[in-house]
Amino acid sequence: MTSKRSYINLRRENIKHRIGMILITFFFFFLSMLAYLMSVQNICGRDIKGEEIMKGITDLSRPEPGFGILSMGAAVLLAISSFRYLHSKTEVDFYHSLPIRRREILYILLSNDTVLFVVPLAFVLVFRCAVAAAVGYFSRSFLAGSFWSAVCYTAIFAITYLTMSLAMMMTGNNFIGLLGFCVFAGYSPFALGMLYPSLASTFFETYCGTETQTGIFNYFSPVSLTNLLLSVDNRLWRDNRLWRWEEHVAHLAAMGVWIIVLLTINYLLFERRASEMAGKAMAFPKWNPIIRFLLVVPAAVYVGLGLYAVSFTSFKPWIIAGVVIGGFFVHGVIECIYQFDVRGLWSNKRQMLASIAVSFLIVGFFWLDLSGFDQYCPKEEELASVVVDSPYVSDGSFWGKERKGVTGETMTGTLAVLDDIIRENDQNKDILTNGVPDQSRGFSCYTFTYRLKNGKEARREYVLSPKLQDELMEQVFDTMEYKKDTYSLYTADWSLVTDVEVSYPVCTETLDLTKEQRSELFRIYLEDHAGLDYKTAGNTLPFGQFSISHKLNLSDDDYYSGIGGAETSEAYHIYPSFKKTIKYLKEELGVDVQTSMKDIEITSLTASRYQESTEQWESFDIYDEEFISSIKEKLCYGDVLWLSGIEQVVDTSIDISVTIKTESGEEICGVYTDAETVEKIKQQGTFE
């Protein structure tokens, strides 16, 4: 047993001979204190209410990424400075010849470095509390924030430190140790996490990525786990929401597990690490083939996919060339590193070939779609529901309640159409991607989310021809299940609405509504909308629309999760058949709604289009009053940007604008119309 005296002695010597590192660590902590002081001064200097100052200062106590990065930096530096002795023969001979057990050396290093981090961290946190108290804004929330900061930063430090120390133990050279840390940090979230989405998006025609597939990989890297721990739900920024521990219990638990696992591995490896490995690239040569294989296989696949991407995804055999080149070079580079010799490029050819072969197997599996991904269509008895995302009405910004999908007979009908959709998908995708504009007109991507009874979910994206779209919509459009899934307003929290605009020929105005009026308007509109059948929607042009601006839902889990606090708006078309809505607008809200352009005086019409071959806009004007009068009723007021949801009815092959006479003179506004009218317009002139 090592005497307590010897133990303390080495501990003291260890600290004494790392003064430089300690000073660097303390310096950065000092800088963080200065930054905190400046922030407090800035908040207190603002001309805002006391409670807002209190909130601002309390928020400063919570965990934040800047200090997280500082903790990670300190962990990396301290681990390198502690374990670098393992990479020097003379130092290994010195330390390992001393009468002290190996595990005690490890305890000394770990405990010293923990102290070197925790002591200044505690000092900084106490300093922060003292400053908050001095300016009179210290509170229980501040204390709680400081506590969670201490927990998070210590956890981040521990997981990063133990990963770095593991990398140092597994290698025999400082630079390779750093490379090792980078591999540990990036392998799971990037090399593994991105592999499936990259391959699937390249080879599967119906793949539409989901974040949940890659999310789990973030738990296996200190860097991405730190990112998760310190992340703030961006959707909540609108309420100035900051870090809350309740949202990070899973992350903290994962960190705890990782710390225990890493401590165990560190302990076992430190005991087993051979002293003679100092100066070599890798300290556990038996693992070299495994490490090399694990690195070469994904790297070869990525190089293959990269080469394909560089070729503008034009020629898939580039992937084969890329896999061979990537496999050869990555294997060679790793060998050169292992051997510290550029001639190592040619070593272990058999393993290189094996790695390339495995890479080919992976690529081949996806290329040939051996899993039947694109042909997947769940059996009806396995399905709970199907959520259909139409590109015309859903751009991913659904802010209603959870989408339940269509069930029962509607689902059966949908599945019947799906057989044709799957069968024609390749052909339709080819038309949409490579076909001429006239040929591909009306082809669109639909996303299907299959919710299985076992709780799993599968998503596929298909290209549908206009005929298939009609078949599908005939099955689903008239059902409330589909409407509630598609139009957010049915299930959304209306209190999130910030603004309602109404557009009709030829005017757009913001409605000044009371809460009750707004609810009533929405209720009446949805009543009308519920009665809208696919036939009407497919044949009738809406004369106007509501543009509903709203804040993002607190509980949704959708497309906008990455956009911090932005409000968004959604268009709801008003059809001539929406009598109750028109009546309410006119009678209750006093809006002089025009449902047609027939009474609008139009002096000229301009048709324009973008010619891709010349990369120029070309247009012609029509002044023929008789012609304009004949088509006026078919024209709808509106910007082309409003067309979401009615592309099927509207012909967007040309842009149309009209010059109208107003009381103050003339005004130009955009209009749209159906295919028949567009054809008539085209016959009136020649594009120049």
Next chain:
Amino acid sequence: MIEIKQVSKSFEKIEAVKDIDLKIRSQYIFGMLGTNGAGKSTLLRMMAGILMPGQGEILIDGQNVWDNPEVKKRCFYISDEQFFFPNATAKDMVTFYGRYYTKFDYPRFEELLNKFGLDGDRKIQTYSKGMKKQLSILIGLCANVSYLFCDETFDGLDPVMRQGIKSILAKEIDERELTPVIASHNLRELEDICDHIGLLHKGGVLLSKELSDLKCNMHKIQCVFPEDAKISLYKLFSILQLKQKGRLISMTVRESEEDIRKKMEDLCPVYYEILPLSLEEIFISETEVVGYDIKTLIY
């Protein structure tokens, strides 16, 4: 006593030490001889508990040395390139070592430091290579341990200093129970100090014998016999080597001087002379017997 039992150690594909069985008695100065790459340092580092044997075990006073602080307290390893803390002075290092080696003789260290003209308050990094070596030897000697493992320790020292260190070492052995194990590739370094020599070659022990046995039992005889004498020398002597130039016969025999003298008297030679062998000559003869050319091994 140090017992090395069937110890092997490989570095990846290179077998540095192979099935070594060796016993080093206490208070003997053991010289470990061998060419570069013979496995001397590896064996010494295993004896010091730095490297773990791949196979077998090393016992010091009956206890396994690997990761055993109690045993390691009785050993001091002087590396061929000793590590000193950056910016440390000799006194700093001694303070550090003194906490591990509880019997550290501080007065003696001071005395030896003065004797060797080393400044204890000067930063070690400003010392010359030789001075650093002297300092590491002094620290090792003053640590008051039972086993001192010296790896190429006397290389890099000037002859005067080398002689000084050797005499201190000899004195230490006389005064207390010290067992130095000295690894060197230079036979002449070890000749005048070691009691026991082990010759390592390609990871194995080629030869391990006490120097006194080697020297006492091996002699060189030069003799001339009468012209008509018909003597079968191979039957009479245990001859390791025999050369004849005219009537002058030179032979190396493994026998005591007394026995040789007695046998020679009986043979009535015209002339004979018994000469002592240098360690170098003994090694040449011994290794030639087992089929090696020592000159290629240690020069």
